[in-house]
Amino acid sequence: MNLSRRRLLAMSGGIAALAMLPPAIARPEPEVEIAMHGTARGERVWFTPVGVAVAPSTRVRFVNRDPGNSHTATAYHPANFERPQRVPDAALPFHSGFLLPGEAFEVVLRAPGVYDYYCLPHERAGMVGRIVVGTPDTPGWQEAAAGTANVPAVALAALPAVAKILLHGQVMPEEAA
């Protein structure tokens, strides 16, 4: 509980006041959802949006909305299966583990910069995504990583350009190329 809410509670009387607080105060981080999708037989799998721009400290919620496949959201990072680092140096190397249909995973992204992630079983099907936290003007901003060792060409090709994500706010898979 932060100081301002503590003071609010003290001023207006405990639980009743908490129930009256608007959601924006009850849960301060902005939120964005990234859905995992796939065709019935898994011929095609993707993240929607495939590229998204968010403010620092946004809570990103990955939700498996594919009724027929399990997926992961896995940051490119040496801590995750010794993959090249494609997130900011100060970033958490998040890994959702396998999400069954309907399951979700949340991570709060605080370090500004470019985050590339993939789906463990479907990277070679081009199931990857990019999150841009902040903008190049944000203090501590870190550009997209150069390390591409062992990243399949189909995965690299599916990552939307940072400038395009910043311009549109989000990029849908159909227009990612």
Ligand SMILES: [Cu+2]
């Ligand atoms: Cu997948």
